Amino acid sequence: MDSPFQDLPIKSSIHAKHDAIIRQGSNPGNIMFFLIQGELEVIKKIGGIDEAVEVLHAGSFFGELGLVDRRPRTASVRVISDFAKVAILDQEVFLLIAKNKPDFLLKLWKKITNWILETEDRLELTQKQLSDLKSIVVSTPDPEPPTITTPEPPPPENPETSSSDTASPEADIT
Numbered sequence: 001m002d003s004p005f006q007d008l009p010i011k012s013s014i015h016a017k018h019d020a021i022i023r024q025g026s027n028p029g030n031i032m033f034f035l036i037q038g039e040l041e042v043i044k045k046i047g048g049i050d051e052a053v054e055v056l057h058a059g060s061f062f063g064e065l066g067l068v069d070r071r072p073r074t075a076s077v078r079v080i081s082d083f084a085k086v087a088i089l090d091q092e093v094f095l096l097i098a099k100n101k102p103d104f105l106l107k108l109w110k111k112i113t114n115w116i117l118e119t120e121d122r123l124e125l126t127q128k129q130l131s132d133l134k135s136i137v138v139s140t141p142d143p144e145p146p147t148i149t150t151p152e153p154p155p156p157e158n159p160e161t162s163s164s165d166t167a168s169p170e171a172d173i174t
Helices: 064-069 091-100 102-139
Strands: 011-016 020-022 031-037 040-046 049-056 076-079 083-090
Touching (some): 031 064, 064 102, 083 091, 091 102
Antiparallel strands (some): 011 083, 020 076, 031 083, 040 049, 040 076
């Protein structure tokens, strides 16, 4: 697939299989990408484990959040085909595209809108699961605490009486 931006001053790069184009947590560098040729895998580290969350095909774009808000990358993207060719869109080029290719902006807007709706759905599901867990915890009776018994301490010895002063019961009989 040829780039729809051929008439614009856009840089491109070619990446080999398994190359990471962006890494989760890295600086966004004020750029986004458009996949011209190849396939890419989007990977998010979830609970310390890398999980593939999406496969991108020619015509897809990625890294748009870094261009918009300059926060660290939220996912890694690596090549899964033999190679991939990507267009590199910085803010200046993005503004040119906005002016000359409004259909691209519409596609970007749809992607961001879908991402927001999916996030809201996941949040709603998570809230329901949390509520269900809370009801289980609340309805489960607390186990009774263990009863701890301690033996009675012996009565203290009276220092005024010694064993020689006390008479045995047999000695009182006279």
